[in-house]
Amino acid sequence: MCPVDPIEFDRAVNNLIVNAYKHNRDAAKVRISVASAKEEIRISVEDDGDPIDSECLEHIFEPFVSQSASRSSSEGSGLGLAIAAKIIEKHGGTLNIEQSATGDTKAFIIMLRPEKVMGFLEKAARQHAFNSNVCK
Ligand SMILES: Nc1ncnc2c1ncn2[C@@H]1O[C@H](COP(=O)(O)OP(=O)(O)OP(=O)(O)O)[C@@H](O)[C@H]1O
Ligand SMILES: [Mg+2]
Numbered sequence: 001m002c003p004v005d006p007i008e009f010d011r012a013v014n015n016l017i018v019n020a021y022k023h024n025r026d027a028a029k030v031r032i033s034v035a036s037a038k039e040e041i042r043i044s045v046e047d048d049g050d051p052i053d054s055e056c057l058e059h060i061f062e063p064f065v066s067q068s069a070s071r072s073s074s075e076g077s078g079l080g081l082a083i084a085a086k087i088i089e090k091h092g093g094t095l096n097i098e099q100s101a102t103g104d105t106k107a108f109i110i111m112l113r114p115e116k117v118m119g120f121l122e123k124a125a126r127q128h129a130f131n132s133n134v135c136k
Contacts, residue, residue, distance in 0.1 A: 004091055004117050012087040012095070015080035016045040016108045022076065023067070024049025041117065043110040051103030060097060061085040081108075092116040 020030040028049035035042045052060065052067060059065045064078040081095075088095045093112035100106070 008087045012084035015084045020045055020047040041112040041114055044107050046105055046107035048105050051099060052106060
């Protein structure tokens with residue numbers, strides 16, 4: 001078990017959120033949700049932009065993979081998802097993509113085991129409570 005690194009974690013989640021806006025049309029809707037249960041924590045970043053083509057989908061967590069520039073509103077280095085997947089893996093979790101057969105929605109899903117990250121989440125919650133008190 002390794003301690004959660006909040007900077008790395010932030011980097012991983014941030015890339016998913018930036019991607020949802022950067023690689024889709026301007027009006028695309030993005031939904032971020034977090035669900036926690038006894039056995040797992042699920043963080044989902046979902047958008048209703050254009051579907052990712054099957055060739056790209058197959059290798060999307062590999063470095064330097066990108067859809068053709070014509071379908072993507074902005075080019076990037078193609079490293080964000082590969083790095084995010086490694087970070088999540090290092091914290092004992094998984095990063096996957098779920099895209100509906102119709103291509104209407106796609107979601108990047110982070111799954112984590114609570115026992116690996118609870119310490120970090122509790123610390124973040126305590127820090128938040130402390131900051132809230134300071135602000136009052
Ligand atoms: N939410 C999304 N909607 C559509 N295409 C996406 C989405 N997320 C990723 N992609 C596609 O997957 C490719 C890889 O994403 P990745 O985050 O690894 O790299 P990047 O965003 O291009 O560059 P960066 O290294 O700056 O993150 C993108 O170039 C894009 O083609
Ligand atoms: Mg990216």
